[in-house]
Amino acid sequence: MSLLVVGLSHRSAPVSVLERASLNTDAQIKLLQDTVAAEPAAEAALLATCNRIELYADVDKFHAGVAELSTLLAQHSGVGLEELTPYLYVHYEDRAVHHLFSVACGLDSMVVGEGQILGQIKDSLAKTQELHSAGRLLNDLFQQALRVGKRAHSETGIDRAGQSLVSFGLEQLSAGADVRTWARGKKALVIGAGSMSSLAAATLARAGVGEIVIANRTADRAERLAQILTESDETDVLARAVPMDAVPLELTRADVAVSCTGATGLVLTAETIAAAVEGRTGQPVAEVAGTDGTRTDVRPLPPTSVGADENCPLDLAAVQSGFSVMGEAAVAGMDAATLEQHAAWVDNGTVDRREALRSAPEADAELISALAATVATVGRIPEHRKPEPAPEAPRPEPVLFLLDLAMPRDIDAAVHRLAGVRLVDIESLAGASADAPMAADVDQVRRIVSDEVAAFGAAQRAAHITPTVVALRTMAADVVASEIARLDGRLPGLDEKQRGEITQAVRRVVDKLLHAPTVRVKQLAAEPGGAGYADALRTLFDLDPETVASVSRAEESTEKNAKNRGPA
Numbered sequence: 001m002s003l004l005v006v007g008l009s010h011r012s013a014p015v016s017v018l019e020r021a022s023l024n025t026d027a028q029i030k031l032l033q034d035t036v037a038a039e040p041a042a043e044a045a046l047l048a049t050c051n052r053i054e055l056y057a058d059v060d061k062f063h064a065g066v067a068e069l070s071t072l073l074a075q076h077s078g079v080g081l082e083e084l085t086p087y088l089y090v091h092y093e094d095r096a097v098h099h100l101f102s103v104a105c106g107l108d109s110m111v112v113g114e115g116q117i118l119g120q121i122k123d124s125l126a127k128t129q130e131l132h133s134a135g136r137l138l139n140d141l142f143q144q145a146l147r148v149g150k151r152a153h154s155e156t157g158i159d160r161a162g163q164s165l166v167s168f169g170l171e172q173l174s175a176g177a178d179v180r181t182w183a184r185g186k187k188a189l190v191i192g193a194g195s196m197s198s199l200a201a202a203t204l205a206r207a208g209v210g211e212i213v214i215a216n217r218t219a220d221r222a223e224r225l226a227q228i229l230t231e232s233d234e235t236d237v238l239a240r241a242v243p244m245d246a247v248p249l250e251l252t253r254a255d256v257a258v259s260c261t262g263a264t265g266l267v268l269t270a271e272t273i274a275a276a277v278e279g280r281t282g283q284p285v286a287e288v289a290g291t292d293g294t295r296t297d298v299r300p301l302p303p304t305s306v307g308a309d310e311n312c313p314l315d316l317a318a319v320q321s322g323f324s325v326m327g328e329a330a331v332a333g334m335d336a337a338t339l340e341q342h343a344a345w346v347d348n349g350t351v352d353r354r355e356a357l358r359s360a361p362e363a364d365a366e367l368i369s370a371l372a373a374t375v376a377t378v379g380r381i382p383e384h385r386k387p388e389p390a391p392e393a394p395r396p397e398p399v400l401f402l403l404d405l406a407m408p409r410d411i412d413a414a415v416h417r418l419a420g421v422r423l424v425d426i427e428s429l430a431g432a433s434a435d436a437p438m439a440a441d442v443d444q445v446r447r448i449v450s451d452e453v454a455a456f457g458a459a460q461r462a463a464h465i466t467p468t469v470v471a472l473r474t475m476a477a478d479v480v481a482s483e484i485a486r487l488d489g490r491l492p493g494l495d496e497k498q499r500g501e502i503t504q505a506v507r508r509v510v511d512k513l514l515h516a517p518t519v520r521v522k523q524l525a526a527e528p529g530g531a532g533y534a535d536a537l538r539t540l541f542d543l544d545p546e547t548v549a550s551v552s553r554a555e556e557s558t559e560k561n562a563k564n565r566g567p568a
Helices: 015-021 025-037 062-077 081-087 094-104 116-131 136-155 165-173 179-183 195-207 219-231 244-253 270-281 336-346 353-378 413-417 426-433 441-490 496-526 532-540 545-565
Strands: 003-009 041-049 052-059 089-092 187-191 211-215 238-242 256-259 400-404 421-424
Touching (some): 052 094, 052 136, 062 081, 089 094, 094 136, 165 179, 165 400, 219 238, 441 496
Parallel strands (some): 256 400
Antiparallel strands (some): 041 052
16 A cells, blocks of 8 residues: 655645635646646545645655655645645655544544534545546545544544534634524525535524525525525524625625635625625724724835935835834834845944845855755744734624635635624634644544554555455466366366366365465455565465456456446
């Protein structure tokens, strides 16, 4: 088994990188096709969700496989390889199996224990089967991952360790209040009608919202989802479908909006949200700066031209009244070169820019080497110090709650600065989930994963030697048939009964001689490091490699036909 996975997720990369690296459906299909066409990969599968992109492949060379898969991810995501590499992680063979099983159980999710990942793995498997990019290894792996995930949810309380991303997002929107109490009677707008949007609509309905409006580019899907919500016996929510161009108007009526589409650009801009809030309140929307609650004062950056006060590089007219030209308010927004000149002017010194430029490459080279060494050791550049949280000043109570579950984002991040709006997106969810408590059941799930990884590895290693054992028994049967034919020529007077007895006796001898070695070699091959037993068997009995390969192809063809026929 030469299973390799190269990927990035919310654990290894900032949301801004994940957002840029996200792949639409066409790009995912092309990536799978190009991976299978690449030399090191025999089969490939892709797991692409809102917070992870992972490329799985069966490769014949580790280093070549890592290089090829990393390059393909960079090419198809549009993020440069040098920029992407620090955020990539690599798992090989049993570690790759352990990773996928952990993902399937929800251990690697942004919200630990969420079960939606099982549906995403199922969709990934269906896509690879449709494209015929997955062979025996990846089919077995993904099907077993689904079974392991279901086992973890049925045998443990991992569901109590977390909830779906939608539920977690609604908890963040309600700011700690009971979600049902917070949602009761509210009007909700859901943008999109895919699996995540459908889950969001169902969750909102169960939470007790009074009305849900579904907006989607495909009207049929929106109407279908609205019909399902309306006809559900579990809730009494009113649901209706609207076209996408009705979203700005519906935002003026909605209390909470959830967006999760496959759009590559923004669905809701800050201007659209500001207009919606203004339409609700009748007042202009103030823009607050992060945590201090004050309105952002937008001023042009200070010019970099040289001023008139004894070669001061500052436009003195731009300095706010009451501030010294040596103070931080005066130099805010300067570029690095001008800031350096200003510092030299303050110290009554001079600076030779040409000399500074001459020394920069060496300093940069040392810095880059240090960073490369760090990345090679730990996998990514570490954070040396977590910034102290700044005290938050009270903000106005929100009149519009927004939940953005899309990757790339549907809602402009600038909305965070609008007064009267609370936005929760993937980035803020990642920060909130990092401090979430872990349930005791997580340890039990980890034990399940470890056991299942060992069992999967043993089964794969045992399956690897099966074609060799079959080829050996086929060769033995051919030898028996040849010897019986030779006996017929030497003893033509044998009747059918005598010939049958002799044939059975020879076959029993051969079977008994082969039984113990073949059983034992399967046991040994199933143990870690047992891959070499197949080679030893082929060498000892001088088996034709093509014969072994033909047995493997025949088995794969039989399995494929059985899967195509489906259950009896």
